[in-house]
Amino acid sequence: xxxxxxxxxxxxxxxxxxxxxxxxxxxxxxxxxxxxxxxxxxxxxxxxxxxxxxxxxxxxxxxxxxxxxxxxxxxxxxxxxxxxxxxxxxxxxxxxxxxxxxxxxxxxxxxxxxxxxxxxxxxxxxxxxxxxxxxxxxxxxxxxxxxxxxxxxxxxxxxxxxxxxxxxxxxxxxxxxxxxxxxxxxxxxxxxxxxxxxxxxxxxxxxxxxxxxxxxxxxxxxxxxxxxxxxxxxxxxxxxxxxxxxxxxxxxxxxxxxxxxxxxxxxxxxxxxxxxxxxxxxxxxxxxxxxxxxxxxxxxxxxxxxxxxxxxxxxxxxxxxxxxxxxxxxxxxxxxxxxxxxxxxxxxxxxxxxxxxxxxxxxxxxxxxxxxxxxxxxxxxxxxxxxxxxxxxxxxxxxxxxxxxxxxxxxxxxxxxxxxxxxxxxxxxxxxxxxxxxxxxxxxxxxxxxxxxxxxxxxxxxxxxxxxxxxxxxxxxxxxxxxxxxxxxxxxxxxxxxxxxxxxxxxxxxxxxxxxxxxxxxxxxxxxxxxxxxxxxxxxxxxxxxxxxxxxxxxxxxxxxxxxxxxxxxxxxxxxxxxxxxxxxxxxxxxxxxxxxxxxxxxxxxxxxxxxxxxxxxx
Numbered sequence: 001x002x003x004x005x006x007x008x009x010x011x012x013x014x015x016x017x018x019x020x021x022x023x024x025x026x027x028x029x030x031x032x033x034x035x036x037x038x039x040x041x042x043x044x045x046x047x048x049x050x051x052x053x054x055x056x057x058x059x060x061x062x063x064x065x066x067x068x069x070x071x072x073x074x075x076x077x078x079x080x081x082x083x084x085x086x087x088x089x090x091x092x093x094x095x096x097x098x099x100x101x102x103x104x105x106x107x108x109x110x111x112x113x114x115x116x117x118x119x120x121x122x123x124x125x126x127x128x129x130x131x132x133x134x135x136x137x138x139x140x141x142x143x144x145x146x147x148x149x150x151x152x153x154x155x156x157x158x159x160x161x162x163x164x165x166x167x168x169x170x171x172x173x174x175x176x177x178x179x180x181x182x183x184x185x186x187x188x189x190x191x192x193x194x195x196x197x198x199x200x201x202x203x204x205x206x207x208x209x210x211x212x213x214x215x216x217x218x219x220x221x222x223x224x225x226x227x228x229x230x231x232x233x234x235x236x237x238x239x240x241x242x243x244x245x246x247x248x249x250x251x252x253x254x255x256x257x258x259x260x261x262x263x264x265x266x267x268x269x270x271x272x273x274x275x276x277x278x279x280x281x282x283x284x285x286x287x288x289x290x291x292x293x294x295x296x297x298x299x300x301x302x303x304x305x306x307x308x309x310x311x312x313x314x315x316x317x318x319x320x321x322x323x324x325x326x327x328x329x330x331x332x333x334x335x336x337x338x339x340x341x342x343x344x345x346x347x348x349x350x351x352x353x354x355x356x357x358x359x360x361x362x363x364x365x366x367x368x369x370x371x372x373x374x375x376x377x378x379x380x381x382x383x384x385x386x387x388x389x390x391x392x393x394x395x396x397x398x399x400x401x402x403x404x405x406x407x408x409x410x411x412x413x414x415x416x417x418x419x420x421x422x423x424x425x426x427x428x429x430x431x432x433x434x435x436x437x438x439x440x441x442x443x444x445x446x447x448x449x450x451x452x453x454x455x456x457x458x459x460x461x462x463x464x465x466x467x468x469x470x471x472x473x474x475x476x477x478x479x480x481x482x483x484x485x486x487x488x489x490x491x492x493x494x495x496x497x498x499x500x501x502x503x504x505x506x507x508x509x510x511x512x513x514x515x516x517x518x519x520x521x522x523x524x525x526x527x528x529x530x531x532x533x534x535x536x537x538x539x540x541x542x543x544x545x546x547x548x549x550x551x552x553x554x555x556x557x558x559x560x561x562x563x564x565x566x567x568x569x570x571x572x573x574x575x576x577x578x579x580x581x582x583x584x585x586x587x588x589x590x591x592x593x594x595x596x597x598x599x600x601x602x603x604x605x606x607x608x609x610x611x612x613x614x615x616x617x618x619x
Contacts, residue, residue: 062109063094068553070098072106080153083126088160088348091117095151100553103145108135108154110142115156117142120347121517122151128349129509129517130161132397148518148554160348162402176246176374178442180260183247186240188269189278190285195221198233200319200616201287205238205266207298207591208371208378213237214488215595216295216605223600229609232616236273236287238266242377249299249380250306252421252445261444262377263306267314293612294321297591298528299381301326305450308459315459320615322608324466325526325590327381329533330419330447332510332522333503334381336373336435337413338394340401342510373435376442382419384447386539387532392514392521393539394418396429413511420446455573460536464578464611466604467534468585469524470504471560479586486592493588500527500586519544519555524563528587531563535579537571580607 057071058064065072077090091110098104110117119135119142120128135142135154142154188203204213220226220235240262250261258264272278273287296304301323308315332338371378385393396414403409412431416423423446424434452458479501483493504527512521524531524546532545545567547558560583569576582590582604593602 059094061092061094063092064107065096065098065104066107067098067102067104068100070096070104072096075151077153080128084128084349086160086348088155088158090153090155092154093151095149096146097149098552100148101555103147104149105143105145106152107141107143110140110154110156112140117154118157118161118347119144120153120155120349121146122153123509123517124505126349127505127509128153128347130345130347132345132395132511132516147516148556150518155348159402162344162347162400162408176244176372178246178260182245183240183260183265186265186269187278188236188238188266188273188287189280191217191235191237192221193234193280193283193285196230196233196235198229198231199288200233200290201236201292202229202233202612203236203238203266203270203292203294205294205296205300205303206240207296207300208242208381210241210243211237211239212297212488212588212591215486215592215602218487218597219593219595219600219602219605220609222597223595223602223605225600225602225606226609228613232613233293238269240265242375245377246375246440246442248376248442248444249302250310250444251302251380251447251449253310255444257376257442258310258444260442261306262303263310266303266307267311270314291317291319291617293319293615295324295608295612296322296326297324298326298587299377301328302380302447302450305458308462309450312459315462318459318462319617320462320464320612321459322464322466322611323534324604324608325468325529325534325587326465327529327533328465328536329386329530329539330383331381331529331533332383332507333371333528334378335383335394335413335417335419336379337411337417337433338383338510340411340435341397341399341413342506344399344401345509345511374440376440376444379436379440379443380419380447382417382447384420384451385415385418385423386448386451387521387537387541388415388418388513389539390514390542392512395511395513396431397511418446420448422446452573455575457573460574462615463574464580464608465535465572465574466580466582466590466608467531468526468582468587468590469531469561469563470501470526470586471584476501479589482589482594483592485594485596485598487595487597488592493592496588497586500588503527504586515544519548519557523557524561526585526587526590531581535568535581536573537568538573539571541567541571543567578611580611 056066059072059074061074063072073095075093075095077093080090080093092108096104096106117135119131123129131144135144206212220230248257248261250258250263270287274289277284277286294304304321387393394415394417398412400408401411411433414429414431416426416429416431452460479497480494483497484490486493507522507525508520509517510522515521522530545564547562547564548555549558563581572579590604593605595602
């Protein structure tokens, strides 16, 4: 082969592959060369023309991307290793840019001996999420579609792909009991009776785990902001810690275990306090035979709704119910196989993320011990899947988790995992991997048992629904400082605040039918529950709840995040005038109120007091 011909071959190959910039003259030269029997092929000409008009680009490592005004840039794989604290080998790490709305197609060279490949999108620093659709393999290349620009990792499936996916065990190490004797500490008692002296009872119903009302009670007893509240109300605390106890919320009275449910205990305690009274510090206090109100946080909101539905004679007496960040539609974190699917999708970054989660929270964070799959009250937090009607909700996904011992186990998440009474019998799904395998003996029906058919049904006209969502711009340091002003266990609250901040982006990546990264159905969340759940939407909403905009043809969130009040007010089952949305508050802050005893101020507690006073009968 002559030297000029070799030079021409190298030049044509470089032009076609993307190693040098292209001009129209270059493409003409390739075309001329192909017409006259040179080394260039028609495919080379097509490829070069596509590059010229921005429809194709290739990186030096051989990654090819096609689309509109597309470009691909190789990135340093060492930065991935550093972010994930993993020694897992990385074949390619690159960024693809381009215009939408049509997906970008990406082709990645791999070695002939490479096994099964996987692709991850970099969702945020240190957080890499496996694409739900595996890449297609063709000889020494794999291809996939990117539904939006971003940074991607292509690597071979190995033990790191499943590392940590089942690390949480989805079970608390403590023993749980169904024995009624385990509830011996449960009670209903009056708090601060010498300082909070009003005539109308106000019942506090805490969320899962431990009682967290110390800040609200201190505020109500001492803050100048609470003067009207303590003049009109007396406070009773429904103390029902769930550690070591397997009890249902009590969605339906048709089940044998209902009498041992949280809702049934609340009703019995009220009746007992009315007839015989409750002694506190040597003084007997009777629960007045008249109207009263209820304030709940988190899980307590479900207990209040079950109580109102199953005891209508009590519900008639209730003036108002305030639910603060209650999972009215459930939460993805309460659906075990959905948690497993989310954690498995982290793949080689998962081991590091889960390690950070557990280490930062000292094992106290709810994904490890706050929620237990051995407690029916925690399973009652499972997602109801009502948003499936609008095109979102639980997906149908087969996946694998790494059990120890046992190795890889096939799992499925599907609409049959929904927290509805008949969900497991839904036809048309190849799905038998439920957690738990059989409903617990304390089961009392699914969430639809307390879902109203329409607005104001099941006494919902008496409810004030509070909900919050976190902002990425919010300082973690400020959130921790807020927790350290709490009158409760300050350091535990600080650890859990860190955990909430790790859980918030995880809820962004929870797979749903209607969205995929970088958009997410549950992006508005407080780290524990989606806003759509706290505000009890009917599920028919067919668009995202937050404002978006179009950038280069791609739909992206508007930052800072802003809820779409038009959709929320149209689809909430509550009175739209009684919705209260807190921007930039996490799940724990809404029960501590960001209350500072030194100043006596709490924005959310003041709002709650105003709503409670507003429902009192006019004199």
